[in-house]
Amino acid sequence: MKEKTLNVFRKIAPDVMGTIKERYLLLRHISDAEPVGRRSLAALSGLSERIVRAHVDVLRRSGLVRFTTMGIALEPEGRRLMPDLLECFLRLNNVDDMQRRLCQHLQLKEVYIVPGDCDTDKAACEEMGRQAALLLNDLLTRGAIVAISGGSTMAEVARCLPESTAGPVIVPARGGIGNHVEFQANYIAANVAVKTHGTYRMVHIPDGLSQSALHLMLDADEQARENVALAQKAQIVLFGIGRADTMAKRRGLTTVETHALKELMACGESLGCYCSLDGHVVHVTSNAGISLKDIKKHPHVIAVAGGTSKAEAILAVMRACRTGILVTDEGAAEQILKMI
Structure with a gap:
């Protein structure tokens, strides 16, 4: 993603930038601790359980994570995207x-x-x-x-x-x-x-x-x-x-x-x-x-x-x-x- 495009996104949709950051951080915590429960994710990320629930539901529907009896884990697609997501995250945060x-x-x-x-x-x-x-x-x-x-x-x-x-x-x-x-x-x-x-x-x-x-x-x-x-x-x-x-x-x-x-x-x-x-x-x-x-x-x-x-x-x-x-x-x- 070009820096010029990112700067436009930052200006017109700062709330979206925050959402991207939170979801990336949740994916990273899931990657490091899977399978992991919502309560543990909330503690690791510093987000409320309500916000964590909303984010992981979206990530599940997108095919990036799955729910198991042991907790939340990454899907292969989520694992494959992690390097690209990290690059995007770093750019978003300057x-x-x-x-x-x-x-x-x-x-x-x-x-x-x-x-x-x-x-x-x-x-x-x-x-x-x-x-x-x-x-x-x-x-x-x-x-x-x-x-x-x-x-x-x-x-x-x-x-x-x-x-x-x-x-x-x-x-x-x-x-x-x-x-x-x-x-x-x-x-x-x-x-x-x-x-x-x-x-x-x-x-x-x-x-x-x-x-x-x-x-x-x-x-x-x-x-x-x-x-x-x-x-x-x-x-x-x-x-x-x-x-x-x-x-x-x-x-x-x-x-x-x-x-x-x-x-x-x-x-x-x-x-x-x-x-x-x-x-x-x-x-x-x-x-x-x-x-x-x-x-x-x-x-x-x-x-x-x-x-x-x-x-x-x-x-x-x-x-x-x-x-x-x-x-x-x-x-x-x-x-x-x-x-x-």
Whole structure:
């Protein structure tokens, strides 16, 4: 659909635009959770049960969904239309323009914005993971070295990655952090390797060590040194982005260290680097692996993060990064554009 036609529709039938948006979002939730009941759909979408009932009745008559004893599910035609509906939805919401503006301001190769806000919409998190997984899948080749960081967003990317026989080498981008095994870079790297019939290496070094302790561990472990060196040669790097205050707490920084970060106006963190809103790296943790400061030496870089609450962090880190691809959501994108 041409942009000129969409602009006419927006002016003469704004109510229709709202209806299209609601029905697309319902189809997306059905796709992610099928079979699903009307009450669950209402909770997922934030719409009333009455509105959900009216929409799904129309979608059923159109042959896009079916009612079963277990709940509502997509018909094959509905599944086939999902990619086209997503493109139409993005255009209706001016996402094309937002992507161009962010790409230009942050000097990135590409920006992908998925519908919704990860802070309140689980489906947006899944859509973001799916988009990043598809981008990664397109880059995979046999023997390519892929470095991936830890975190819940990277775990979602690994979950959404389609199975292939690409055969890459997967390494953790950094050492371990936190107590959740499923969010550790080592664990995520192993999952990606299994799905792509590749091999993986592990780095058994915790994040946040002192410089002297880090050197001591690397000197004593030849395999760790080799795996860290391999990560630093990665052709493809995937990483998430966190708020500076959240990551300081997760790393167990002292009150003095946390206060120092506030004094330095750090608001975003990625790959061990804390960044201020203007894109300056104001603090770097001691850790084995890839640093945001050296990110431009890697040919393919994909950053994945969303949610309105992370907008400042994303803007800070991507201003420091200024390379590669950003995958985010509408909530974060709209807030970032307000700030810039």
